Amino acid sequence: MKKFIFSVALSSFLCSVNVNAQIGKRFPSELKVVKDPVTGTMLTFLTSKPMGDSKIYQTHNQWTSDGQWLIFRSNRVEGEAMAVNEKTGEMVQVTEGGYIGMLNVARNSMKLYFMRKVADNGVKQNKKENIRRFAPTSMEIVEVDLAKLLADSTTDKLKKADYYQRVCGTTNPEMGAGGDLALDGDENWAYFRVGKEYAAKYLPEGTKLEENFGPRKMGAGPAGIAAMNVHSGEIKYVISVPFQIGHIQTNPWIPGEIIFCWETGGKSPQRTWTVMSDGTGLRPLYRESEYEWVTHEAVISKDEVAIAIMGHRKIQGLDTTGTAVSGANPGQEAAWGPSGTREKPTGLGIVNLRTQEMKIAGQTDSGSGLWHVSGSPDGRWAVGDDFSRSVYLIDRHTNEMLLLTTGHKTTAADHPHPTMSPDGTKIQIQSAMLSDDDKSMNICIIPVPEDWLKRKY
Incomplete structure (x- = not known):
């Protein structure tokens, strides 16, 4: 079983530059329709070769604004992003010069945004010690x-390439900007994480810094969020907090509303947070107790965020002999504390940003429980995967839960990370179902069953 932190590490993956890559290069269709051997669901694999494909993280948009293309990461051209046409399966290289971290597909315009290092900046050679030292690096945001x-x-x-790609602006190397990028709902600003030293300058005097939490020795602060205007290159500072920031995302329907997390690689003392772009309104999104393991929050509608409240650990982290459990599943280490068991309510939670109410939409009867979560903007559906790489659909009106697909191989390079389409008719995942090595993933579309789509309430 892969470590619980794997998806976090993947989101900060640094793509290398391939100087021979040509933006706009086309690749032939690999489209295959495969019947799930367990559920009978017809799965559309938009890619089917072992080329290192992976979808954008489920906190972010996947589809272009015209609804025809999905953007994804791939090694078909090393270090570059690809688009695949959902109807024809044809693929197009959509970046040239590499990118770092999160790809941002605009919802209201046919634009793509990402970060990359400024060329030939930031690496110095200390010949006397014969080691490489990395100086602070400027980052570009590219459209x-x-x-x-x-x-x-x-x-x-x-x-x-420069006919299609435009540099929106460049960060000061002192900022220590990273690749955790999120495009605002108005598509005027892009938010990004800054380094500890820079964030410390904006922290209110007397603020107590948080220390690392959990066995992965992560979570210590400070950290901060800044923003760049993608039209003018103007940079503004949003906020500093006393803990490590991860998974910055925005509310696509409410400009200026930001959601982020306290990242520890597992259970956090307080995982989910929200703040406005002017730095006001900082608060926990869902106030959790030490018994709750909250993770993988994703904005799903104008007023709602889906969260996973994990139920993956044995009671008190002990097995039937009273011995601390270790390694059976991600997060089973006793050092995470008493959270993540089914002593308390667990499952796929929906948090209302306005009322702060939370409802459990559904939960598996056993196993890990739902892990990576998403939902439809119209409020009809919620969706989640689990440790077995199975994907479940939930009707939020009836609370009925349906297993859509399974058999995506626990040995896969990553988890399915389901994302609901904007129109609520289908779900995108990444899957190793077709891979010969049981690891390499492909881009896959799961339909919402036709009889469910026809339901009237």
Whole structure:
């Protein structure tokens, strides 16, 4: 079983640069429709070769604004992002020059945003000690005009990369900016994490810094969030907090509303947080107790955030002989404390951002419980995966839960990370079901069953 932190590490993955890569290059369709051997669900694999594919994290949008393409990461061109047409399966390279961290697909325009290091900046050689030292590095936020690129890719008259890619602005190296990027709902600002030293400058005097929490020795602060205007390059500071920040995301329907987490690699003392872009309104999103293991929050509608309240550990972290459990599943180490057991309510929770009420939408009868979660903007559906890589759909009106697909291999390079489509008719996952090595993943679409879509309430 992979470590619980794997998905966090993946979201900060640094893509290398391939100087021979050509933006707009097309790749033939690999589309396959496969019947799930357990549930009978017809799965559409938009990619089917072992080329190191992975979807964007479920906190972020996956589909282009015209609904025709999905953006994903792949080694088809090392270090570059790809788009795949959902109907034809044709693929197009949509970046050139590499990227770092999170890909941001705009919902209201045919644009893509990402960060990358400024070329030839930040590496110094200490010859005397014969070691490499890394100085603070400036980061660029880059915009890709997908409309122009995808149109020109159908011809043999592609232009140079800078015709499609525009540098929005560059951060000061002192900021220690990272690749945890989130595009605001108004698509004017992009928020990003800054380093400890820079964040400390904006922390209120006397603030007590948090220490590392849990066996992975993560979570210590401070950390901060800054923003860049993608039109002018203007940079503004949002907020500093006394703990490590992870998974910055925005509310696509409410400009200026930011959701982020206290990242420890597992259970946090207080996982979920929200703040406005002017630094006001900082508060816990869902106030958790030491008995609750909250993780993988994702904004799903104008007023709602889905969270996983894990039920994956044995009571008190002990087995039937009274011995502390270790290694059976992610997070079983006793050092995480008493959280994550089914002594308390667990499952896929929906938190209302306005009233702060939380409802449990559903939970598996046994096993890990629901882990990575998403939902439809219209409030009809919630969806989650579990440690077995099974994916469950929940009807939020009736509380009925349906196993959509399983058999995606616990040996896979990562978890399914289900994301509901904007129209609520399908779910995107990443899957190793077709891989010969039981690890390499592909991009897969799961339909919401037709009889469920026809339901009237």
